[in-house]
Amino acid sequence: MHTVSETDHCMNSGYGVDQLTRNVRELYPAGFRALHQVVLQIHGKSMSMNGFLKIDRPKGRVDLVAQTPMGGTLFEVHICRGQQDIILTKGFLKEKWLGESVVQDLKRLYLVPDFNSCHICEQEKQILLCESDGQRVVRYCFIKNQQSSLTLTEIMFFNKNRLIYKIEYQYESGNQLPGAIRIENKKTGYILTVNQHIIPDKNPSDRR
Numbered sequence: 001m002h003t004v005s006e007t008d009h010c011m012n013s014g015y016g017v018d019q020l021t022r023n024v025r026e027l028y029p030a031g032f033r034a035l036h037q038v039v040l041q042i043h044g045k046s047m048s049m050n051g052f053l054k055i056d057r058p059k060g061r062v063d064l065v066a067q068t069p070m071g072g073t074l075f076e077v078h079i080c081r082g083q084q085d086i087i088l089t090k091g092f093l094k095e096k097w098l099g100e101s102v103v104q105d106l107k108r109l110y111l112v113p114d115f116n117s118c119h120i121c122e123q124e125k126q127i128l129l130c131e132s133d134g135q136r137v138v139r140y141c142f143i144k145n146q147q148s149s150l151t152l153t154e155i156m157f158f159n160k161n162r163l164i165y166k167i168e169y170q171y172e173s174g175n176q177l178p179g180a181i182r183i184e185n186k187k188t189g190y191i192l193t194v195n196q197h198i199i200p201d202k203n204p205s206d207r208r
Contacts, residue, residue, distance in 0.1 A: 003014055015122070015150070020129040021115045024140055028110060028177065031201035038066075042190035049074060051194075055110050062106045077102055079111075101188055108155070108167065109181065126153070135160045151176075169176050 036051030043065050052061040062079040073097060076087040084103050118131045127150060129140040137158040140149040157165035164187050170180040183192040 005033075005044075016119055017118045017120060017129070020120060020127070020140065020142065020150070021118065022144065022150060024115075024129070025112050027152055027206055028055070028057065028198070029200040030058055033199045033201070035197045035199075037195040039193045040190060041192075053110075057110065057112050060111055062110055064106060064153060066102075075102075077106060079103065093132075097188070101185060101190065105183055105185075105192065108165075176186075 009123055031116060032055050034051075034055070035052040036052055036053060038049045040047045040049065044190040048069055050067045050069060052065045052067070055061070060081045062077070062078070064077045066074045066076070068074060073089045076085075077098065078087075084099070086098050086103070088095055088098075115131055117133065118129060121128050121130070125143065127142040127144070129142070131138045131140075139156045139158070140152060141154045143153050145151050146195070151171065153169055155167040156163055166184045166186075166187075168182040169178040170182075171177070172179040177198050179196065181192075181194040181196065183194075184190075185192075
């Protein structure tokens with residue numbers, strides 16, 4: 001079992017908070033489209049779907065259309081500057097569940113986070129950026145690659161010293177963008193595996 005106390009046994013790090021938070025913010029381009037192949041596992045059942053995603057990070061905008069493998073639309077999610085709109089097409093998915101799961105997944109994966117009360121520690125094989133807010137802790141885990149730069153490999157969310165949510169990133173050789181993502185939400189009891197193909201926008205909105 002993962003507990004937040006694992007972050008306590010650290011050596012002093014030569015990396016700065018600004019450097020690591022910038023790595024998180026710049027994990028993705030400012031604007032892009034993505035094609036997703038998704039497998040959702042929940043309550044012992046498995047569901048496959050495809051996702052068509054458009055992201056504008058400076059505007060805080062996310063647009064997702066989820067479809068069955070045959071092309072039928074399951075649902076749409078639209079997020080813009082903190083407001084969200086969910087459109088259900090198929091009745092077996094509940095709007096409340098989508099709001100507590102898919103919407104939160106999209107925000108945590110793709111929107112630029114604000115960082116407060118961060119500290120860094122260096123373990124033998126990884127660098128940890130830890131953000132604390134009372135009993136809640138978010139831990140960003142980096143590994144050093146051969147070019148001496150850092151690669152974000154996972155994000156863990158703790159509440160009252162217990163791991164409640166985890167994101168794992170996998171990268172294809174030579175690609176700095178994540179090619180696969182695995183999400184485990186212990187609170188709602190699902191595992192989401194995503195293979196993604198990212199197409200950067202030519203004119204993201206932060207270029208003026």
